[in-house]
Amino acid sequence: MRPGLRLKILLITVVTPLALGVAALVTVDRSVRAHVDDSSLHESLDRAAAMFRRMLATRARAQQGGARVIARDPRFFSMLALGVDQRDARFTATVRGMARDLNGITRSDVFEVFDRRGRRLASEGPCATTPGARAGLVREALGGREATRIVPVGTHLVQLTATPVRADRRVVGALVIGSHVDDALAREVRLLLRGEVSFLAHGRITATTLERDADRAAVERLMGAPSEAGESPVRLDPVRLEADGASYLAIAFPLPGAVPGQHVVMQRASDPETLFRERIRRDLGLLALVAVAGALVTGVLLAGSIVRPLRQLVRGAQEMQRGNYAYPVRVRGRDELGYLAQRFVEMRQREQVYVRGLEEAARIKNEFIAVASRELRTPISVLAGYRDLLEGGSLGPLSPQQRQALSAMREALAQLTGVADQATRTIQIRARRLDPRFGEHAVVPLVERAVGAALAAAPGREVRVRHEVPRDLGAWTLDAEQVHEALTRLVWNAIMRTADGGSVHVDAAIVADALEVGVSDDGPEIPRERLARLFEDGHAVGHALQQRAAAPDDEGVEPGLGLGIARGIVEAHGGTIDVAPRPQGGVRFVVRLPRAPARAAA
Template sequence: MKILRKSVVLKLWLFMVALVLIIIYFTGVLQTAKLRQLYYNQQLELLTSEAKHISTIKDINEQSMNANLLSTLAEAFKGNIMIIDRQGYIIHCIGMGMSMKNVADEKISVVGHHDLPWKQSDLQSIMQGKTISYQGAYHFLNSDVLTVAVPLNNEGQVTGSVMLSSPLAPIEERIGALQRITIYAGMIGIALATVLSLLLSRTISRPLLKMHRAARSMARGDYSRRVEVKSQDEIGLLANSLNILATELQEKITTLERLDRTRREFVANVSHELRTPLSIIQGYTEALMDGLAESEAERQKYLEDIHEEILRLRRLVAEILDLRKIEAGQIEMKMQEISLAYLAGQVFEQFQTLAEDKQITASLDIAPGSYTLKADPDRIKQVLINLIDNALRVTPPGGQIKVTLTELKDAVQVSVADTGPGILPEEQPLIWERFYKVDKSRARTGGGTGLGLAIAKNIIETHGGTVDVSSKPGQGSTFYFIIPK
């Protein structure tokens, strides 16, 4: 039984063999019964026809009847001919190993003679003009026999009967031959079922085994194995589903690994960003506590540095919380009709004084068009502040920045260009990552947390827009975002 549970090939073979045997068995039984009845009916019709034919022979029931004629007739259909008179006494009985000629004087009754099936009631029915038949064992001849009795008519009167008996052995031989053919057909069917089951089972089991190996590989963490799909049936669909599962699992595992790596990097970056200002605050505080500040001006300088680092910490924490909430979809955008041109003008004015202090030329260029769209004004303002602030940080004195608004077909584009050092091509995809800073040397002096661009990217994408950068080293950078109207 264990092998049955483990082998699809054996199960399929047993099923097909059982199916062939059941079909052949019931077909053989039905065919045998039908053909046996057909043969019996044909033989009965033949005997009845022969008996009626013999009954028409003139003086057939006379004792002087030539027995040679009856012998010839009996030999013709290999049976027995019995002529009886009106009282049921045998006149002639010839054929099937019996030869009783002209025995009417002996008064031998057909009823009970040598286990013949005839009864007195049968004789009465025959004398009334009816045809009687029997089928069954004839113990005297040790054989199954089919017997027919027809009345003898003479000038409208029934004067006796002609009884014909024929052995059923030839019919049974035909039935036996048919049964042997059925058995041979069953053996051939089993052979064909074996071949077909082997071919079919190999067709089924091969892809199943491949799917098994692919599943085992996935269990071991290898999602690269694929099952070749050659059919569109249920097995082909299963193989295709397994391939899709492997692909999706590989993508999800890769995503989880990337998220885990990002999480570790995030924790490490946050720890680094927090450690530095805390160390500075600790150092200045200890200096004040130890009385290292020799003058009021020096003490005030220490306090200003501490305050600056505290503000940096607050800004860092606020940006981290903002980024996490935006990414988790926990911040609800307060969408409303706004004028992007008006909003950009407001933010630009806030930075004009800072630009003048840094000796940077700042300009705002708004092309003719409609800049009304649905957006969260506070979040869009946050993006503009971040981009303009970054441009001012990287632009040296004597440089310039330019804010440009352009109306597109179904969207609005805002770009902030600077004349700073530019960004290397290999670094451009990385600037949108958390805590990434192009200029590592300005990590402390610039005041940036490395989260501004990541937040800006998430805000613009939440609005259904896109954000990107165009830059060449030594030729400045242009940050731009596009928001659909």
């Protein structure tokens, strides 16, 4: 049993990647079981960041509680309620003494008292705020709202809490207390993180547990230099830091509750977990390279086994289209492609026999038309000669009835001559012997002349022919006589299809660098399945419809060669001719002639 193509594709494209995937899974599983515990470095950093946020929130709540207790002390708020001018030395000394005593209890780094106008009455503790740092907090407290914020004061960061001081339900002042965000806090966080912590203001370290200058410089480089707005870029995803041979994994985020530009960086040294992850990455990277190489190899094999035979078949089809039925199709194999190639060769042989039969039938048909056309001309010439003798009176006088008979004879001979000419033209088109004589010719007179010739060839028809051709259309490269003949036949066909009282419309324009001439009529509808056959030699173009549209005694209906001749002329100019039904009834022919005609005779 021969192997099927589907089985080959499955073996090549599925088994190899599946084996690589299983090997990767086994390798990763074995390494993870041997080296990984329940925690990871990234998770520990995330947990430490969450704990630090909770620590700051707890510290802020403790400050707020202490500030509330002091603000509700009757001795404290009653003194601020006096409203004594701060220039009173005894009053300010009393406020400072009370602040000093109270801060001895709270032990805050910042302890400041403000009157109802926002003027500072006392400042105790090792740190004093600046107007810019405390302005927003004091304003909120005097507005009756408690506020907590981390702000830069000098070279330090301070967590401040502002509390309104009320007496008789009105705000009489504000109390601001705060604690440093300093090395002591960083050391507390390090105990939880088991790593290093740094606090930064606008990209510069204000407090850190790092001891080496190189490590501090690496952190400042991580955050980047501050911009003109005082902002530093934030690294929210874990990144790797390298400093003098030491490797760290670090995360950075804004200090909770701080003004913009204040950040914290947490980092841990690379430990066995990280080293293991790097080893796994290297293993997976190597495995990926192997997988890619395998995929490339299988892709080449697959392309070779499928594309080469298909190319042979495509080339054989192209050669068959050119008439070369002997092109060798070398497809070996017993799979589906080999079977297809064998059937293609057999089909090509049958097609060759069939095409030769058609060519022989066409040759016989052409010979018959040529002989008929040639043989018709001899009796036509004899009849025309006798008609001229009779009409000239050489054979005696003629009665009116005889002259009427000679007139009918003249029309019949003209029709016979036209049939012979059309047959000769058809033979030329089939043999591709039209050989247009290209030149620059004006389009407007050419269309007008074709309309006039078509009207002259359809006497007695009451059909209005309108032509709309822009006067600035200019000249086009074509054979004027041949194109005139093609357009005349199209317009004449439209006139003969249209009932008396109807109209035919002729238009021209340049579209996409091609000259388009359209001929539309109001004649009867033509079924779509017959439109493609209108240009076939010998096909009567709606013969019965023409008979019904024309006058009852009309004998000038074209026998069906005219549209084929028109198409042959257009194609000899490298153009196309199309026909389509009109929505309002009738059909529309469109002739397209390129600006640089391709000589079809070649």
